[in-house]
Amino acid sequence: MKPIKFSWKNLCLPISCINNTNQKTTKTPSKERLLLLSRQTSVPSKVYLSDFSNSTISLNDFSNSFLIDIHIFTYEELKMITQGFSKYNYLGEGGFGEVYKGFVDDSLKTGLKAQPVAVKALKQDGGQGHREWLAEVIILGQLKHPHLVNLIGYCCEDDQRVLVYEYMERGNLEDHLFQKYGGALPWLTRVKIILGAAKGLEFLHKEEKPVIYRDFKPSNILLSWDFSSKLSDFGLATDGSEEEDSNFTKRVMGTEGYAAPEYLSAGDLTTMSDVFSFGVVLLELLTARKAVEKYRSQRGRTLVEWARPMLKDPNKLEEIIDPSLEGRYSVEGIRKAAALAYQCLSQNPKSRPTMTTVVKTLEPILHLKDIQNGPFVYIVPVAGVNEVHDIICKDDVKVVKEETEKEAKVFPRHLPSRRNRRKHKAMRSRAVHSDTTLYKSLGTSLYSPAKEIAQRNKKNI
Numbered sequence: 001m002k003p004i005k006f007s008w009k010n011l012c013l014p015i016s017c018i019n020n021t022n023q024k025t026t027k028t029p030s031k032e033r034l035l036l037l038s039r040q041t042s043v044p045s046k047v048y049l050s051d052f053s054n055s056t057i058s059l060n061d062f063s064n065s066f067l068i069d070i071h072i073f074t075y076e077e078l079k080m081i082t083q084g085f086s087k088y089n090y091l092g093e094g095g096f097g098e099v100y101k102g103f104v105d106d107s108l109k110t111g112l113k114a115q116p117v118a119v120k121a122l123k124q125d126g127g128q129g130h131r132e133w134l135a136e137v138i139i140l141g142q143l144k145h146p147h148l149v150n151l152i153g154y155c156c157e158d159d160q161r162v163l164v165y166e167y168m169e170r171g172n173l174e175d176h177l178f179q180k181y182g183g184a185l186p187w188l189t190r191v192k193i194i195l196g197a198a199k200g201l202e203f204l205h206k207e208e209k210p211v212i213y214r215d216f217k218p219s220n221i222l223l224s225w226d227f228s229s230k231l232s233d234f235g236l237a238t239d240g241s242e243e244e245d246s247n248f249t250k251r252v253m254g255t256e257g258y259a260a261p262e263y264l265s266a267g268d269l270t271t272m273s274d275v276f277s278f279g280v281v282l283l284e285l286l287t288a289r290k291a292v293e294k295y296r297s298q299r300g301r302t303l304v305e306w307a308r309p310m311l312k313d314p315n316k317l318e319e320i321i322d323p324s325l326e327g328r329y330s331v332e333g334i335r336k337a338a339a340l341a342y343q344c345l346s347q348n349p350k351s352r353p354t355m356t357t358v359v360k361t362l363e364p365i366l367h368l369k370d371i372q373n374g375p376f377v378y379i380v381p382v383a384g385v386n387e388v389h390d391i392i393c394k395d396d397v398k399v400v401k402e403e404t405e406k407e408a409k410v411f412p413r414h415l416p417s418r419r420n421r422r423k424h425k426a427m428r429s430r431a432v433h434s435d436t437t438l439y440k441s442l443g444t445s446l447y448s449p450a451k452e453i454a455q456r457n458k459k460n461i
């Protein structure tokens, strides 16, 4: 069930639209600044969302010198690369509009790398969509980071507003976490995903004018082939420059179940609101339960209300952890992550950690080796060694050996029956493959990245 969304997408926004010449302008504070910027030829300055409010200046009016590597497409070009927005290229639909896969190369624009792209076309329902589109262009056009989805270009033609992003092979986290694709996400993959998203948020918060993302949730976390995560959907983000417009900042926008209590009750929007939403997503990753599940009784309606009291109690914690992990996780890692979620979900924004602290807390969890029934134990038994040998390296084998010896000492006489052994193997195999893949992608001491790159080039991924 889709959570209710309250945003510009369903509220009318009293902000000027670009190219809207009928707009009544009571003041034009930024017009001069924008004209000045447009004439700059050397080092481009940053522009902020407020530069466009109450202004009749459009993005097209100045040379986009402030945007980094952004291409301007015509609507015809986008139609061509998506084969006429064909249903075969359809990726999905959000509040902004429909998303289609396409392919670009330098025959379309000089210097454009050959790559698949995601083309997001604004619904033609007028109103707030322009502001969302503009926020994406202004913010993602100027901020580049490995954990923010890369904006490749845009189209602004008559009423058409379209965004072109790098294509993310594995879609969004929501579909993986809530099992649209089947199979549970392994523990280390979850940690890798949430750490990447945390780094994206940290980067936004550390900007000179901190960017508040405002819509942190699994469907806005996109995943690449190796489960690297990137934040997308900056339509609700604000760069803090709109503070003076109380109508704008006090209006509550976001997605039900993720918004911070002080923002919901008083409209107080700070970077700590994002930290609260981050805590909700971390909780979703630990429990594989949705932030809002309508079928629950009124008392425990939200995930936070239900789970937060159990996060600090090691005995109760086990009760809320995603059962499909089947115990294959680091107990220490789970405890640290749960304690972190607890802090992020504090009612008092001042008690929440900054995203820098969040990143520092999560990073070591990725390297904890106390994974129960983990991949290292699996690959030793007689059957199956050869089949996984190709995907492991020397150091893996060393760890495997140590783990096996440790196990043999602790449980010398309780070997599993033949039937159970087989069951065990089948249960583990999924995690073995995925977590070994993850170690590879992390480039830890367990894996040599050069080998992977050579393999990928061979497969032409």
Ligand SMILES: Nc1ncnc2c1ncn2[C@@H]1O[C@H](COP(=O)(O)OP(=O)(O)OP(=O)(O)O)[C@@H](O)[C@H]1O
Pocket: 005, 091, 092, 093, 094, 095, 096, 097, 099, 118, 120, 149, 165, 166, 167, 168, 169, 171, 172, 219, 220, 222, 232, 233
């Ligand atoms: N860059 C991308 N690469 C691959 N798939 C994408 C990309 N951007 C969006 N999608 C897919 O397109 C669909 C719609 O995404 P979109 O971001 O518009 O909405 P949403 O985040 O699902 O919902 P909402 O707008 O309510 O937040 C989703 O299935 C998403 O995974």
